[in-house]
Amino acid sequence: MTHNRQLTVLFVPESAYGPTNNCVGIADVLRRRGHRVVFAAEASWKGKLTVLGFEEDLVDLAPPAEGADRGQDPGQFWKDFVRDTAPEFRKPTIQQLETWIRPVWEELIAGARYCEPQLKEIIARARPDVIVEDNVVAFPALLTAGVPFVRINSCNPLEIKSPTVPPAFSGYPAADRTGWAAFRAEYNRTHRELWTSFNAWVVEQGAPPLSDLEFIHESRTTNLYVYPEAADYPRELGPTWRRLDSCVRETDTGSFDVPPGEGALIYFSLGSLGSADVELMRRIIGVLAKTPHRYVVSMGPLHEEIELAANMTGAAFLPQTSVLPHVDLVITHGGNNTTTESLHFGKPMVLLPLFWDQYDNAQRMDELGFGVRLDPYRCTAGELTTAVDRLLTDTALRTRLSATGSEIRGRDGLRTAADAIERSAEATGLRSRAPR
Structure with missing residues (x-):
């Protein structure tokens, strides 16, 4: 799609790597089309986005600590949060609603409240034609700016709720409704008061x-979610929703040299947040060290505390989209970015979900046969290595995934998203743009 005027597009992503990288991929397409792209990113992303050709106008989600440097590692708050609360991940998901899910919402809401004045100032400076949010919590300033608002859901699509699909965060099967009602009732019990207070503040x-028990608005015109049709849930969504089969950024510039040696090549990553559980990383590395395969390991922010085995290579952070095309299998936490990127490149997965x-992604991949879900804390060494070997030798699955990946890539989620954002601005921008 070719747009007849330059737009200013303001992206407001969640601080974590997944949503920010998702926005980076789409924003890069828009930038190359001649549009001005501004990121209202969390302060720890300082300098990480300008090198990609974007403008930064950063926000603090909490009062900066005395002597704090805005150039700290991106998403450092959430890495610390995950590290300190990792014991909660050993609980059944219904128990985590009170001890993990609600505290996350509380932190997100606190950040939204704190940065509201900053966002208003950023909007006044940037004067966007369209605002794009990839987050799970509402920022009222984005809705009151007088310009088109586009929502992206780059977490799993169960967060777009429906009575015909499992409750989000449960990890429950799609084909068995046992426990769905109890989980939803517990979510209501643990979140009703928090939602009521936040909704009053938003208004x-x-x-x-x-909407009831929702912490973020839908756009009136353009809502995008990232999940391949081959893995999506059978249900009807409203006319404002559009699926992006994948959203794989083209900005990874790091080179990747395939490590020498024989045996299958496997990518192991628990994500930038999950890898903060150093004890778990060490345990899994110890199991994989005894197999005949080669591994590329994303070691994460605490990489100095992790030692790789002789059959492994790795780094704190890797250009994941450059690594995935070369591997035979992915061992992942099941975050939406890694899950959809693995499918984009047609790779089977062993999924070790943490939070x-x-x-939900791990369960969906398992029930569709695209991978194997295991409990990262309770699976035995034998269960992990058996799953690895079974997926590596399943030629029918590899053929199926190769075809699935080709189909996903052909749908070009990046440009589909960029087109939708341009259309949103074109449809209402001239009538409702903020004064210039």
């Missing part, structure tokens, strides 16, 4: 009220 800021959307 006080001049934004529309939130949030990861249980």
Whole structure:
């Protein structure tokens, strides 16, 4: 799609790598089409986005600590949060609603409240034609700016709720409704008061009220979610929703040299947050060290505390989209980015879910036969290595995934998203743009 005027597009991603990288991929397409792209990213992303050709106008989600450097590792708050609360991940998902899921919402809401004045100032400076949010929590300033608002859901699609699909965060099967009602009732019990308070504040800021028990608005015109059709849930979504089969950024510039040696090549990553559980990383590395395969390991922010085995190579962070095309198998936490990128490149997965959307993605890949779900804390060494070997030798699955990946790539989610954002601005931008 070719747009007849330069737009200013303001992206507001969640601080974690997944949503920010998702936005980077789409924003890069828009930038190359001649549009001005501004990121209202969390402060720890300082300098990480300008090198990609974007403008940064950063926000603090909490009062900066005395002497803090805005150039700290991106998403450092959430890495620390995960590290300190990792014991919660050993609990059944229904128990995590009170001790993990609600505290996450509390932190997200606190950040939204704190940065509301900053976002208003950023909008006044940037004067965007369209605002794009990839987050799970509402920022009222984005709804009251007087310009088109586009929502991206780059977590798993169960967060777009429906009575015909399992409850988000549960990891429950799609074909068995046992426990669905109890999980939803517990979510209501643990979150009703928090939602009521947040919704009242959102309305006080001049934004529309939130839907019941939802912490973010839908766009009235353009809502995008990232999940391949081959893995999506059978249900009807409203006319404003559009699926992106994948959203794989083209900005990874790091080179990847395939490590020498024989045996299958396997990528192991628990994500930038999950890898903060150093004890778990060490345990899995110890199991994989005894296999005949080669491994590329994303070691994460605490990489200095992790020692790789002789059959492994790795780094704190890797250009994941450059690595995935070369591997035979992915061992992953099941975050939505890694899950959809693995399918994009046609790779089977062993999934070790830790929190949030990861249980749902792991369950979905397992029940569709695209991978094997295991409990990262309770699976035995034998269960892990058996799953690895079974997936590596399943030629029918590899053929199926190769075809699936080709289909996903052909749908070009990046440009589909960029087109939708341009159309959103074109449809209403001239009538409702903020004064210049």
